[in-house]
Amino acid sequence: MKRLKRIIEKLIEGILTVSGAVTTIVILLIVVFLFREGAGLFRSPAVEKGYVLCVDAGNTVTHLGPKQIKEIFDWEIENWKDVGGRDQQIVVFRFEEIFSRYSDEELGADYELLPEKLGEVISSTPGIIAFIPKQYMPENVPGIKVLRSDDITLSDFLGGREWIPTATPAPQFGVLPLIMGTLWVSLFAIIIALPLGLGVAIYLSELAGERMRKILKPTIELLAGIPSVVYGFFGLVVLVPLIQKVFGLPVGETALAGSVILAIMALPTIITVAEDAMRNTPRAMREASLALGASNWQTIYKVIVPYAASGISAAVVLGIGRAIGETMAVLMVTGNAAVMPHSLFEPVRTIPATIAAELGEAPAGGAHYQALFLLGCILFVITMIISVTAEAISKRQPNRGL
């Protein structure tokens, strides 16, 4: 009997160890997967995969950056001399235009004559820049030059200020506005939520009567249970017009709307965790403080808050984590414009909202898909930095002041 018990105990221990190990490994694998998928972006050419840019042979330009390509195809740069070439008008040619110049018969049943026709067009149009699929690239035609295409670089990605992932021929993957937007919205969310949350937590744990607590606590916990899309809808219909009216703005979908919604969503987490930490203050400490003649308020801020400091910082981290990772509510109220935030009264686009809105239609394995995975990596790094910092802070001051 005793032996059986011991065996069962060993078995349970074993299962617990294994499940712990499995969880750790799975988390590590997810991280590895995330980074592996994302890293592919830096091996993708700046021009869309499978396509090349051709110019006529007389052109002196040999290579263009992603931003220059985009501006040329948007007709913002109209002369070759602006990108280091001769003084010559740029003629933009997209592959589809070949079908309006030649009929399907002229191109052959399997498009076998397509390269030849493309070659004719390119070599006969001085100043042309043609965006064509690699498989139809005219070969051994003297009048044609292929522009060298660089890979997307880390500085394009982290330092770029334009996020236009579906631009052809050169998608723009500048994540700076997205990172700044995410941090901006979360920062103000926590600035709004922290004093409120701490205040409510102190009230609930120290000042509120038993009856008040019994009503307030479940109500606050209920807030945590509301689906984020409901918060988003509430924000879009109520908060956004309100902000627009109060501040007299042209648009109500602003970083402020996002911050307020996120603050409301982070509040229950902050309140619950901070309150638990404060209530865990040993009774002996409280009574010792009161016995020494400290008032109730002095006890709170000299004894209870310092004792609960690590719990409170855990609350803050969990709150920030919720704010940074929140997707749906933010997607609905911030306007999702990928611009660098300058004030609270402008639209912003956050990383989670970008991933949620775009991953569905990004072709698997393409540059856009990889860029979205890299955004996930960035999000991961940001939250990791926050939790490591919080850990360090709570370790450095172990209940000092007691």
Next chain:
Amino acid sequence: MVVVMGITAASAQKIKGSDTVLPLSQKEAESYMKANPSATITVTGGGSGVGFSALLEGTTDIAQASRRIKFDEKQKLQAGGKSVKEVIVAYDALAIVVNPGNKVTNLTREQLEGIFTGKITNWKEVGGEDMKIVPYSRETSSGTYEFFKESVLKNKNYMNGIMSMPATGAIIQSISQTKGGIGYVGLAYLNKTVKAIHVSYDNGKTFTEPSVANAKNETYPIVRPLYYYYEAKSESSVKPFVDYVLSPAGQQIVSEIGFITVK
């Protein structure tokens, strides 16, 4: 036995693709199944591109699309030994909408291009009040986004940092409460909370109001066809449903949904 097999093969069908076409296909499938109790048709969305790749993998019988099949998609299908047939089942018009309080009613294509690429930023530049223009767009994953870019922006990119909304309903909601707002929605979504702009594609000679009648007689320019694509091999099993959609009863549903009928 053979008969039973024949029926199941003919009647269990899958339709996948564009979210724009989704409500139409669902309604059509419902009433088709009512008329033919033995038939089962499942309709799912996901986007036009998703439909085409499902057709390529053979996981759907019909790909519904709000744009024409792209050149490289056709190439891939051909490489996979599949030739596809294309059927236009309905037309959809895009309406340009502004806040009802906005005085501007007419815009040319060039002005719209200027507004959505960020060259025109104030309503007074197009004959309105001195007020900032706030353009709203759909998310990049939407077929509507692509079509508007092709038709109105002539393939130029939207301005950097345009407001992008996850759904048509959100665009209507935002524009109804934003004085300087402008955006685009399917004709079926038009309601009283927003005002539809009359559009000109001929440099301002004629401005046309978006309406089913104008889209049908081809005076309203921003119209796109909605397609069904299916494999030529499976024509015999798909045909009854496609024929039903094109029949008077099927086209009745097309106009109920708010699209424009084919004939």
